[in-house]
Amino acid sequence: xxxxxxxxxxxxxxxxxxxxxxxxxxxxKTDKLPITIGxxxxxxxxxxxxxxxxxxxxxxxxxxxxDIAPNLNAMxxxxxxxxxxxxxxxxxxxxxxxGTLRAERAYLTYTFSDAVAFRVxxxxxxxxxxxxxxxxxxxxxxxxxxxxxxxxPRFSTGAMLFGSVPxxxxxxxxxxxxxxxxxxxxxxxxxxxxxxxxxxxxVTADDWSGGVAFGKFKNIKMHDTTQYLGLYQSYxxxxxxxxxxxxxxxxxYDVIGSSDRVFKKQSYYVQGVYKIVPKLFGVWRNEYFKNxxxxxSGVINTVGVNYKPHPAVSFKLExxxxxxxxxxxxxxxxxxxx
Amino acid sequence: MRNILFIAMTVPALLYxxxxxxxxxxxxVQPLSKKQLKEIYLKKQQYANDIRLIPINMPASxxxxxVFDRSVLKMDESEIAEYWNERHYNGINPPMVQNSPEAVKxxxxxxxxxxxxxxxxxxxDGLKVIATFK
Numbered sequence: 275x276x277x278x279x280x281x282x283x284x285x286x287x288x289x290x291x292x293x294x295x296x297x298x299x300x301x302x303k304t305d306k307l308p309i310t311i312g313x314x315x316x317x318x319x320x321x322x323x324x325x326x327x328x329x330x331x332x333x334x335x336x337x338x339x340x341d342i343a344p345n346l347n348a349m350x351x352x353x354x355x356x357x358x359x360x361x362x363x364x365x366x367x368x369x370x371x372x373g374t375l376r377a378e379r380a381y382l383t384y385t386f387s388d389a390v391a392f393r394v395x396x397x398x399x400x401x402x403x404x405x406x407x408x409x410x411x412x413x414x415x416x417x418x419x420x421x422x423x424x425x426x427p428r429f430s431t432g433a434m435l436f437g438s439v440p441x442x443x444x445x446x447x448x449x450x451x452x453x454x455x456x457x458x459x460x461x462x463x464x465x466x467x468x469x470x471x472x473x474x475x476x477v478t479a480d481d482w483s484g485g486v487a488f489g490k491f492k493n494i495k496m497h498d499t500t501q502y503l504g505l506y507q508s509y510x511x512x513x514x515x516x517x518x519x520x521x522x523x524x525x526x527y528d529v530i531g532s533s534d535r536v537f538k539k540q541s542y543y544v545q546g547v548y549k550i551v552p553k554l555f556g557v558w559r560n561e562y563f564k565n566x567x568x569x570x571s572g573v574i575n576t577v578g579v580n581y582k583p584h585p586a587v588s589f590k591l592e593x594x595x596x597x598x599x600x601x602x603x604x605x606x607x608x609x610x611x612x
Numbered sequence: 613m614r615n616i617l618f619i620a621m622t623v624p625a626l627l628y629x630x631x632x633x634x635x636x637x638x639x640x641v642q643p644l645s646k647k648q649l650k651e652i653y654l655k656k657q658q659y660a661n662d663i664r665l666i667p668i669n670m671p672a673s674x675x676x677x678x679v680f681d682r683s684v685l686k687m688d689e690s691e692i693a694e695y696w697n698e699r700h701y702n703g704i705n706p707p708m709v710q711n712s713p714e715a716v717k718x719x720x721x722x723x724x725x726x727x728x729x730x731x732x733x734x735x736x737d738g739l740k741v742i743a744t745f746k
Binding site: 297299301303310337339344345349385387388407409411412438443553585586 | 704
């Protein structure tokens with residue numbers, strides 16, 4: 275808690291030093307330091323059909339970034355996930371508090387040209403679209419599609435080569451990354467790995483984008499090696515934005531004496547977001563998942579609304595209909611980027 | 613009422629000339645397309661002719677900025693704000709803003725790679741035009 279207060283106070287001091295004013299969502303920039311300070315906060319209330327209700331101040335994150343030398347950019351982000359949580363079930367309430375900030379991202383990027391940039395540190399794994407901006411304020415639902423949390427590690431610690439090349443009306447993009455050794459801070463990573471390699475190839479035009487992502491990693495806790503492959507696409511059509519991702523992975527377990535060592539996971543989602551009136555969006559998502567190892571499969575349909583009174587503020591209300599009936603849920607949430 | 617609206621919308625446009633994108637006269641940056649300028653001002657493209665570019669914006673309240681947002685970026689205020697929110701999350705800041713055309717011209721002349729836009733009437737000998745828009 276002391277650390278959080280100290281960081282907020284430091285932000286206040288920087289605010290007093292800011293020369294260019296402050297815009298909500300764009301961070302605080304001061305000419306006295308080559309960095310921009312920002313962050314985000316997320317809270318939600320959910321109630322499930324199994325009788326469990328949760329109220330949570332979920333994410334409290336502080337980030338800083340800036341050009342610290344010619345062509346050299348630094349980025350750090352510290353987050354406390356599950357900052358405060360109270361779970362109600364069967365007439366009892368369980369209260370939890372985690373004030374510790376953990377390193378979510380910490381990297382340096384050296385840009386040689388638009389076509390070649392090199393990044394080292396802990397960064398977001400370049401797999402699919404959802405995972406590239408996983409903060410609720412950028413999304414139209416608070417709930418995440420399962421493929422974004424179960425197929426590949428959300429973060430990687432290592433090195434990445436990336437860039438973009440224009441071709442007439444489209445831009446081609448690539449990423450190649452590797453992780454050798456442990457995660458810089460594995461606490462908030464969905465999958466703890468001891469090594470990985472992967473990449474993605476994508477194309478972006480004015481109103482559509484798409485690509486393919488691939489990779490291989492060692493899962494420390496599950497003692498398996500996973501290979502994954504995914505496709506992603508999005509289209510913008512006037513008021514409607516459509517997006518879809520589909521991933522498949524093969525987990526090879528180190529099980530001595532077992533003949534069935536390779537298990538398949540597959541998942542996809544299709545999402546449509548419609549601008550009903552300015553600042554108000556309706557959303558529908560259909561997703562499917564199947565995990566051979568846990569013998570778990572199902573379909574989830576999510577419908578909801580996203581009200582954005584300001585581009586950096588989002589209030590959402592959504593209802594999830596799961597083929598696993600006990601997992602139906604209603605979620606009300608807010609998120610702010612600062 | 614319609615006549616008043618028509619006059620209110622057209623008179624400002626008649627009062628201003630074309631908008632020109634400028635670099636220093638000695639700069640190696642060559643003429644750029646509207647699409648390239650959009651990519652540069654969204655900081656998706658950072659280089660042209662092997663020179664690292666520094667795009668300079670005018671304040672959101674100015675006529676030239678409104679024309680720029682509408683005809684080059686083709687984005688409204690809310691879309692621009694959302695775009696830079698996401699870029700902020702990815703560690704990239706919007707282009708710097710200079711408060712006057714004189715400040716834009718001074719920066720373009722002094723800083724290698726700087727690129728700005730001004731009203732065509734404000735051109736002078738120290739500048740090179742790389743694109744023109746109405």
